[in-house]
Amino acid sequence: MRIAIVGAGALGLYYGAMLQRSGLDVCFLLRRDYQAITTGGLQVRxxxxxxxxxxxxAFRTPQEIGVADLVIVGLKTFSNAQMGELMRPLIGxxxxxxxxxxxxxxxxxxxxxxxxxxxxxGIAFLCSNRGEPGVVCHLGEGRIRLGEFGAGLTPRSEKLAAMFRDAGVPCEAVADLRRARWEKxxxxxxxxxLSALLGQDVTELLTGGHTRELVRELMLEVIAGANAQGLSNEIDGPIFSKQMITLTxxxxxxxxxxxxxxxxGRPLELDAIFAIPLQRAVAAGVTMPRVDMLYRLLAGGEKISC
Amino acid sequence: MRIAIVGAGALGLYYGAMLQRSGLDVCFLLRRDYQAITTGGLQVRxxxxxxxxxxxxAFRTPQEIGVADLVIVGLKTFSNAQMGELMRPLIGxxxxxxxxxxxxxxxxxxxxxxxxxxxxxGIAFLCSNRGEPGVVCHLGEGRIRLGEFGAGLTPRSEKLAAMFRDAGVPCEAVADLRRARWEKxxxxxxxxxLSALLGQDVTELLTGGHTRELVRELMLEVIAGANAQGLSNEIDGPIFSKQMITLTxxxxxxxxxxxxxxxxGRPLELDAIFAIPLQRAVAAGVTMPRVDMLYRLLAGGEKISC
Incomplete structure (x- = not known):
């Protein structure tokens, strides 16, 4: 099986490296790290x-890679406009x-x-970042939950989950991908x-005294939006929000x-994480006023910083 | 009439200078500008x-000033804990x-x-800031609306308004000080x-595309909070918010x-502008959810920056 990694940032480099180490044939489409990796290899810390x-x-263009059996996409969503062009040569x-x-x-x-x-x-629970070119740092976690876009559990999704597990990445196939996406x-x-808006990490947000309760309120709004989507089963607001905060x-x-x-100074993934969820909630008759305000504060800041 | 100015920042220096220029006896309690003003006078641009x-x-302590007929307070509200001590020697x-x-x-x-x-x-509609020590800059506006704390219009409030007008400061006495405070x-x-949170001036906030509507929503919440206070007459939400935005x-x-x-890097006036209005609204049975969120975002950022 020939695997192509598109969007080889911290996430793509880490999972690609894990899959290659397990013996799979992995092709990386690279930009920033191309020179360093072709001359010096890839270091995973x-x-x-x-x-x-x-x-x-390592490749600079998708044409050089050609058709793959599996394409793993790790692009930042603010680059989605380039996705068609980057991927078409890989698709057989x-x-x-x-x-x-x-x-x-x-x-x-x-x-x-x-x-x-x-x-x-797939939803990746991964703490990773890029070091100098040729280095990727895996700081924690790494679990993936994956599922079919247009179906429930399939042999294909089970097989892909097993492939990740064989490579040392905890992975489960889920029957309801939309529920998993909304849970994330x-x-x-x-x-x-909040971290982008206030420049505070999760520990500062939860211990600062003013934002912990706001985190919970935002979570409850998202859960209400999620539960209006006709998921396979509902998310329990008080229990799930408490779990997420305890985890964090x-x-x-x-x-x-x-x-x-x-x-x-990069763009923010506001469409994927805010605008589209807000649209889907509104379409299902649910308003998420605090989420909407947070989105507009982030988008307002984004506008000016460009 | 002997007037003492406590809190001689941009506001105190400007109004004090206007009153002195009109012939009144004005004493300034100074810190930063004391040296510059005693040696070189006060320049108003x-x-x-x-x-x-x-x-x-110019004085360094209220004891040197002694009892005044009128004390004008221009202190930043985050210094209110010092107010009693600063003012007691002035009060006869x-x-x-x-x-x-x-x-x-x-x-x-x-x-x-x-x-x-x-x-x-009094509510001061003043655009001013401090220049180098000994200089205050008046950038625009300057109008004051003042009123009694415990009464409606009185000869005293009318007389004070006339004193400002005689000094070239547009000023009116109002019968309902609380309404004027809430309107501001x-x-x-x-x-x-929003300007403190996002680092954007009013023009950026109103033209950025994401925050203009949020400004209006926040205004409508404040107006609902105001109208629950039993003001002499209600503030019309759509009309007044539109006027405020057009003005801005x-x-x-x-x-x-x-x-x-x-x-x-100074503290923010969060108690006077956010926390106390939020408490008063809640006490009157009105929630202001967007105002509350904005307050917690500002207070959350404040905590960390200290």
Whole structure:
């Protein structure tokens, strides 16, 4: 099986490296790290033990890679406009696509371009970032929940989950991908949003005294939005929000990706994490007023910083 | 009549200078500007024409000033804990106190320390800032609306308004000081809050595309909170919010005081402009959810920046 990694940032590099180390044939589409990796290989600094891959199949264009059996998408969603062009050369008759991107709308975009039957989505619970070119740092977690875009559990989704597990990545196939996506939004919306807006990590947000309760209120709004989507079964607001906060209390000054994006002057993933979820909630008759305000505060700041 | 100015920042220096220029006996309690003003006088750079006062009665302590007939308070509200100590030496049997501070709670604090019968409040619509020591810049506006804390229109409030007008400061005495305070909050809460949070001036907030509607929503919440206070007559939400936005559309990149406070690393006037109005609204049975969220975002940021 030939795997292509598109969007080889911290997430793409880490999962690609894990899959290659397990013996799979992995091709990386690279920009920033191309030179460093072709000359010096890829160094993975991981909480589970560092490792080094001397030989990496690195490419600058998708045409050089050609058709793959599986394309794993790790692009930042603010680059989704380039996705069609970047991926078309990789797609053959049997190619499956797994997007590990954040938020909502990514599967739909891929389905529109390449057909819904190819598309799977995954939610990555990964703390990682890029070091100098040629280095990726795995700070914690790494679990993936993946599922079919247009179906429940399938042999294909089970097989992909097993492939990740064989590579040392905890992974489960889920029957309801939309529920899994919304569950992740329950964390992403408050923590990505508030951390980017206030420049505070999750520990500061939860211990500062003024934002902990706001985190909970935002979570409850997202859960109400989620439960209006006709999920396979509802998310329990009080229980699930409490679990998410307890889980985050145990993270030691973790900086969400959106905080890092803002600090490093990159665009924010506002469409996938805010705008599309807000649209879907409104379409289902649910308003999320605090989420909406947080979105507009972030988008307002975004506008000016450009 | 002997007037003492306590809290001689941009506001206190400007109004004190105008009153002295009109022939009144004005004493300034100074810190930062004491040296510059005692040696070089006070320079006022005003959109209405610059002027210079060579002789200023400048003092370092209230004891040196002694009892005054009128004390004008221009302290930032985050210094209110020092107010009693700063003012006690100035208060005699007949002394009146006029606070021109922002937000709610200032008259109550003065009333508690010095008796309600002395206290008047005023809302200053003034664009001013301090230049180098010895210089105050008047950028625009300057109008004051003042009224009694514990009564409607009185000969005293009318006389004070006339005193300001005689000094070239547009001023009217109002019968309902609380209504005037809440009306000002309709502007202060969205514009001070959002400008400090996002680092954007009023023009950026109104033209950025994401925050203009949020300004209006915040205004409508404040108006609902105001109208629950049993004011002499209600504020019309749609009309008054539209007037405030139209007025602000005409300001050219004006930076609200709270934005400047944050940029210069000072504390923010969160109690007077947010916490106390939120308490009063809740006490009257009205929630202001967006105002509450904005407050917690500002307070959350405040906590960390200290």
């Amino acid at each position: 991981s909480v589970n033990g560092d490792f080094y891959l001397a030989q990496i199949k 008759k049997e190619t499956a696509i797994l997007t590990l991107q954040n938020g909502l709308g990514n599967e739909e975009l891929l389905a529109e371009s390449f057909g819904p039957e190819r598309v799977l989505g 939004l329950v964390w992403n919306i408050p923590f990505n949003g 209390d145990q993270m030691d000054h973790y900086r969400p990706s959106m905080q890092i994006d803002r600090e490093e | 005003s959109v209405n024409g610059d002027f210079y006062l060579a002789q200023i009665k 049997k007949e002394t009146a106190i006029l606070t021109l501070q922002n937000g709610l709670g200032n008259e109550e604090l003065l009333a508690e320390s010095f008796g309600p019968e002395r206290v008047l409040g 909050l309709v502007w202060n809460i969205p514009f001070n809050g 559309d005409q300001m050219d990149h004006y930076r609200p005081s709270m934005q400047i406070d944050r940029e210069e």
